[in-house]
Amino acid sequence: MTLSRGGNLPEAFLAELKAGFEPRFVSTEPSDLETYGRDWTRVYEPKPSLICFPASTDEVSRLLKLCSAHRVPVVPSGGRTGLSAGAVAAHGEVVISLERMRALEPVDPVAQTVRVQAGAVTEAVHHHAATHGLTWPVDFASKGSSTVGGNIATNAGGVKVIRYGLTRHWVLGLQVVLASGQVLELGGALEKNQTGLDLRQLFIGSEGTLGVVTGATLKLCRLPREPEVFFFAVADMASVLRLFHAARSQTFTLNAFEFLGLNCLRAVQKHRGLASPFTGEAPYFVLLEVEKPESEEGRARLEAWLASLFEQGVVLDGTLAQSPKEAQSLWSLREGISESLSATQMVYKHDLSVPVARLEAFTSDLVSSLGRTYQGFEVFLFGHIGDGNLHVNIAKPTALSKDDFLARTRGIDAEVFPLVRKHEGSVSAEHGIGLLKKHALAFSRTPEELALFRSVKQALDPQGILNPGKIFD
Numbered sequence: 001m002t003l004s005r006g007g008n009l010p011e012a013f014l015a016e017l018k019a020g021f022e023p024r025f026v027s028t029e030p031s032d033l034e035t036y037g038r039d040w041t042r043v044y045e046p047k048p049s050l051i052c053f054p055a056s057t058d059e060v061s062r063l064l065k066l067c068s069a070h071r072v073p074v075v076p077s078g079g080r081t082g083l084s085a086g087a088v089a090a091h092g093e094v095v096i097s098l099e100r101m102r103a104l105e106p107v108d109p110v111a112q113t114v115r116v117q118a119g120a121v122t123e124a125v126h127h128h129a130a131t132h133g134l135t136w137p138v139d140f141a142s143k144g145s146s147t148v149g150g151n152i153a154t155n156a157g158g159v160k161v162i163r164y165g166l167t168r169h170w171v172l173g174l175q176v177v178l179a180s181g182q183v184l185e186l187g188g189a190l191e192k193n194q195t196g197l198d199l200r201q202l203f204i205g206s207e208g209t210l211g212v213v214t215g216a217t218l219k220l221c222r223l224p225r226e227p228e229v230f231f232f233a234v235a236d237m238a239s240v241l242r243l244f245h246a247a248r249s250q251t252f253t254l255n256a257f258e259f260l261g262l263n264c265l266r267a268v269q270k271h272r273g274l275a276s277p278f279t280g281e282a283p284y285f286v287l288l289e290v291e292k293p294e295s296e297e298g299r300a301r302l303e304a305w306l307a308s309l310f311e312q313g314v315v316l317d318g319t320l321a322q323s324p325k326e327a328q329s330l331w332s333l334r335e336g337i338s339e340s341l342s343a344t345q346m347v348y349k350h351d352l353s354v355p356v357a358r359l360e361a362f363t364s365d366l367v368s369s370l371g372r373t374y375q376g377f378e379v380f381l382f383g384h385i386g387d388g389n390l391h392v393n394i395a396k397p398t399a400l401s402k403d404d405f406l407a408r409t410r411g412i413d414a415e416v417f418p419l420v421r422k423h424e425g426s427v428s429a430e431h432g433i434g435l436l437k438k439h440a441l442a443f444s445r446t447p448e449e450l451a452l453f454r455s456v457k458q459a460l461d462p463q464g465i466l467n468p469g470k471i472f473d
C-alpha cells in the first residue's frame, strides 16, 4: 500500500490505516481516484485522497472509528450511478467503496425476504430472488450497476413506483455503521415492530450523511406475471395525461406508465441504432406496461379498452410487443434516454414531482415556462409521469462554456422551482440533493424542517465527517 498520495490527510491517520488493514484495503492509484471519486454527474472534478475497499462490516466500523479519531471526512460509494453528485469526493475525502461487500444470503421463500450486503448490485438481487419466483421491485435503467446500499441511501424510485412504491417500502432491516464506528442493527427481518421510533427511516434517503449502510434485509414480492408492453404515440401533453387517466380508471394492474418526447426517442434511436415503432411522427410517446390478464374476461376488457383509445382519439398510434424481445426493445426506447443524452453532450437534469392530482396544471405551467426561459436550448422531457415525476433535461449548446451553461441554468431554476412550490411539488423526486441540488432544497423544505435536519445530523455525526457538504452545508 502506497500512502504517499494521501492528500492532506494526517500522517498519524495514514500510519494507523497502514498498520490496521491489509494492503489491498487502500488504493491511491490515479485511475481509482478518478473512477471512485465521482458518480454519473459530470459537473464536479473528483479529488479524493484515497479509496478504501472494506470487505466486512467490522472493517467499515474500524475505518470509521479511525476517521472519527482524526476527523477525516468520508464519502460512501456504491455503484456511482447517482445523478446528484452524492457520491462525488471533490475535496480530498476518503471514499469508502462497498464493492467488496456483495454477498447475497439464501432467499427465505416463506418470509419472502433476503439478507444482502450493501454492495450487492440491484440486478443481482433480482436474479437471485427470481429463482424462487420472487423479486425486489426496485427497478430502473441503472440496475446493472447500482447497489442496494446506494438504492437505500437515495430511497430510489424508478419505473415500477406506480405499482410498488419507493425503495423504503421494500427494506425490512438495516445494518448501519455510524460515524463513531458503532454498528446498529435496525429492524432485522421483522414485518411488524411498533416499539418506538423507526430509526431505519432516518437512514433511508439520507444520501450517506448519517451512516454507512453495510447490510439490509429486503422484503420481496411475487414476480409479476408476464407483462403486456404497449407503446403509444400521442398528440400532446394533454393526451399523455388523458391516457393516464384512462389507464388508471381500469381494473387491470398497471406496472408502469412512462412518457417521452420525440427528441428523446430520436436521441435513443441514434445512440442505440434502434428503429421507431411507428412510421409517422408524434410529439409524445407513452410506454404502458400491464400485468397480463389472467382470465379471458380480463383480456377481453383490456382489448375493448385499447379499441376505445383509438375511437376516442386519445392516441394517434399504438403497438403491442409480441414477444419478450420486442417488449425489451420498447423498454430500451425509454430506458436508454439518460445514457443517450449524456453520451454526446452535457445535460442539466431536473427531477421534479408534483402530486398526481396537480399533474395537469403543473405540466401546462412547466411546458410554457420552459418554452420561454430556455429559448434556443434543446429541452428533453420524459419520466415516470404515472407517479407524478417528470425529468427535464436541458442540453448544453456547444457554443456555451460549461460554467456559462451552469450559470444560465441556475438563473432559470429561479423561475422553475417556484412553479414546483406553487403546485406543492418536490425539486428532487428520486435523485436526491447531493451537491447538485443544494440550491434548490429551500423550495421544497421549510426553514423549520432544515433546522431539524441539522439537529439529526448533529446527533448522529457531531464532527460532520460523513459525506460533508451533501444535502446541506
Ligand SMILES: Cc1cc2nc3c(=O)[nH]c(=O)nc-3n(C[C@H](O)[C@H](O)[C@H](O)COP(=O)(O)OP(=O)(O)OC[C@H]3O[C@@H](n4cnc5c(N)ncnc54)[C@H](O)[C@@H]3O)c2cc1C
Residues within 6 Å of the ligand: 039, 040, 075, 076, 077, 078, 079, 080, 081, 082, 083, 085, 086, 087, 098, 118, 119, 139, 140, 141, 142, 145, 146, 147, 148, 149, 150, 151, 152, 153, 154, 155, 156, 157, 158, 159, 207, 208, 209, 211, 212, 213, 214, 338, 339, 430, 431, 434, 467, 470
Ligand atoms: C441511466 C440511469 C437511470 C437512472 N434511473 C433512475 C430511476 O429511474 N430512479 C431513480 O431513483 N434513480 C435513477 N438513477 C439514479 C441512480 O441509479 C440511483 O440513485 C441509485 O439508487 C444509486 O445507487 P448507487 O449504488 O449507484 O449509488 P451511488 O451513486 O454510489 O451513491 C448515491 C448516494 O448514496 C450514498 N451511498 C452509496 N452507498 C451507500 C451506503 N452503502 N451507505 C450509505 N450511503 C451510501 C452515496 O454517498 C451517495 O450520496 C438512474 C441513474 C442512471 C445512470
